[in-house]
C-alpha cells in the first residue's frame with residue numbers, strides 16, 4: 028500500500044522562468060542538479076520536485092513512497108498479479124536517491140515510480156529562499172496532485188483496488204451551465220487527498236499540484252509576492268468544501284496551476300465517512316475573469 032506522494036517530476040520548456048517561480052514565488056529551496064534535472068526541496072528530503080528541461084510542460088512522473096522493502100515487494104507482486112507491468116530499475120533508484128524502486132504506468136499513461144528509502148538532508152535544513160516558514164509534509168508527503176483521466180473506472184480500479192488509496196469524497200463540479208462532472212478525491216495517509224481525478228478531457232494530465240504551508244501568514248506573504256510581481260491568480264483566496272484548506276491558485280510557467288494553501292483538515296480512517304459536495308468552495312476561489 029502506498030504511504031505518500033513522495034515527489035513529482037515535471038517536463039518544462041522554460042527552466043529559467045521555473046527556477047524563479049519555484050524559489051521566489053512558492054519558496055522552494057534548490058536542491059542538487061542531477062543529469063540536467065533541477066531539483067527543489069520543501070522539507071528535509073533531498074528533493075520533492077524535479078524539473079526536466081525540454082519537456083512538454085506536464086507531469087512526467089509521480090513518485091509514490093512505501094514504508095520499506097517488504098511493502099515494495101508486496102505491492103509489486105499485487106500489481107503483477109493484476110497484469111500491470113512493473114520494471115525494477117537500480118540505476119534509476121540511484122539517480123532518484125532512493126534505496127529501491129520499480130516503475131509502472133497508470134491507465135492514462137503516467138509513469139509511477141514506487142520506492143522506499145528516500146534521501147534526507149537533515150544536516151542541511153530546509154530554508155525557503157522566499158521566507159516560507161515551512162511546509163506540511165512528513166507522513167502526509169509532498170502535497171497533492173489533480174490529474175485528468177480519460178477512463179475514471181480504470182483509474183479507480185488502479186488507484187483504489189491496486190495501490191490502496193481510499194475515497195475521501197466527491198465534488199460535483201459545474202464549471203458552466205449545463206456542464207457537470209464529478210471530481211473524486213483519494214487519500215493514502217492523513218492528508219485529505221493526495222490524488223484527485225477529473226474525468227474530463229484536458230490538454231494536460233496535471234491540472235495542479237498543491238503545497239501546504241505551515242502557517243496562514245505564509246499564504247498571505249505568498250499573495251503579496253505575486254502582487255508585487257503582477258503575477259495573476261487563477262483562483263482568488265478561498266476555502267474548499269472538502270479538505271477545508273484556505274488557498275489560492277496561480278499559473279506555473281508550464282501553464283498548469285499550483286495551489287498554495289494552509290489549514291486543511293486531516294482524515295482519520297477510523298471515523299471518516301465519504302461525503303459529496305455540490306460546490307468546491309465554502310467561500311472564495313473565484314476563477315480569474317469569472318465571478
Ligand SMILES: [Fe+2]
Pocket residue numbers: 171173235236237286
Ligand atoms: Fe487542490
